[in-house]
Amino acid sequence: MRFADVIGQEDVKRMLRCSVAEGRVAHALMFSGRCGTGTLPLALAYAQYLNCTDRHDGDSCGVCPSCVQMSKLMHPDLHFVFPVNTVKGGPQKPMSDNFLPQWREEVLSTGGYFDEQMWYGQLGLDNQQGLIAKREADEVIRKLSFKAFESQYKTVVIWLPEKMGVEAANGLLKILEEPWEKTLFLLVSATPTLLLPTIVSRVQEIEVPPVYAGVLERMLVERDGMEPRKAAALARLGEGDVIEMNRMAESVDSGEAGVDFENFASLMRFSYNDRHMELLSWAENMASLGRETQKRFLRYATAMLRESYMLSAGLENISYLWGQERNFCMKFAPFVGNWNIERLVEENTSALLHISQNGNPKIVFTHYALSVSKLIGRRG
Numbered sequence: 001m002r003f004a005d006v007i008g009q010e011d012v013k014r015m016l017r018c019s020v021a022e023g024r025v026a027h028a029l030m031f032s033g034r035c036g037t038g039t040l041p042l043a044l045a046y047a048q049y050l051n052c053t054d055r056h057d058g059d060s061c062g063v064c065p066s067c068v069q070m071s072k073l074m075h076p077d078l079h080f081v082f083p084v085n086t087v088k089g090g091p092q093k094p095m096s097d098n099f100l101p102q103w104r105e106e107v108l109s110t111g112g113y114f115d116e117q118m119w120y121g122q123l124g125l126d127n128q129q130g131l132i133a134k135r136e137a138d139e140v141i142r143k144l145s146f147k148a149f150e151s152q153y154k155t156v157v158i159w160l161p162e163k164m165g166v167e168a169a170n171g172l173l174k175i176l177e178e179p180w181e182k183t184l185f186l187l188v189s190a191t192p193t194l195l196l197p198t199i200v201s202r203v204q205e206i207e208v209p210p211v212y213a214g215v216l217e218r219m220l221v222e223r224d225g226m227e228p229r230k231a232a233a234l235a236r237l238g239e240g241d242v243i244e245m246n247r248m249a250e251s252v253d254s255g256e257a258g259v260d261f262e263n264f265a266s267l268m269r270f271s272y273n274d275r276h277m278e279l280l281s282w283a284e285n286m287a288s289l290g291r292e293t294q295k296r297f298l299r300y301a302t303a304m305l306r307e308s309y310m311l312s313a314g315l316e317n318i319s320y321l322w323g324q325e326r327n328f329c330m331k332f333a334p335f336v337g338n339w340n341i342e343r344l345v346e347e348n349t350s351a352l353l354h355i356s357q358n359g360n361p362k363i364v365f366t367h368y369a370l371s372v373s374k375l376i377g378r379r380g
């Protein structure tokens, strides 16, 4: 992967190039931020850049033997650690190396823009989480004790180090404490707050910000040939997260967004008419849907509430809704304002969190519907 393949993030790329040019290559870096901001693609592009034998124009060449192996994730000095778990027919004590083919396929088919859920889907873990076991740390030590095969640096990419248990974390800590010569650790974390402070203190953290909406919009129009108004809307609704934006685009194309819209519109109608019974059956219906669909709805509802707020604040020109959604939000806008927008968004965030943590959907959606109804009913 080259820097050119990473969407936006010019500031981070510039900083990484500078550190190489000035010979300030930290032995352990941590790219932190949501997966959809491009944390993993940045780490991979950086590893390729460092090892490229013909860097020019601020990027790796993409064609030297090192770049070719790096871009296929097949370089002998490039190692990966990521969360795994036991799968049907797989080893009893699974290691990252057992799943390298799936890993390569996931990285290459998405350009590195995938999150934890997508990865578990690729592994075929149904409702199971992955984790990083202590034996992975031992394996890293074993691999690092060999001399580098071909390149200047041996690189270990640890994706989602927050999935390590205490033992594994202590194992990794031991490695980070005594830097190995010409070895580079690239940690890619979506939730760095879950890491041991002792680990965070031993890495140089690069906080990867959301991708600029303008960059995403240009990409959708120029690369995907999307109609400009729709591109502008999706780029903004994605909130700088390429994965979320792709999900929204998919749901628009498959008609799922129509279902989300219907569900959102009925929740709001029942809410401002204070239809208690209908709200309860609405919640029951939502509870019967799959967990991913429920999460998608809650993200969609957050975006719709924010857009309605923009309209109510008279900021039509920065609201990018189109079609039926725009018509609905124009009518609905007077019900959203400074007096309730923050708490409405909080209700969505907290419902999303509870659903993600396997909370009982019936309880979550009943509480959610009634709270939203109260907030919508209350005028400023």
Ligand SMILES: [Zn+2]
Pocket: 051, 052, 053, 054, 055, 060, 061, 062, 063, 064, 065, 066, 067
């Ligand atoms: Zn190269």
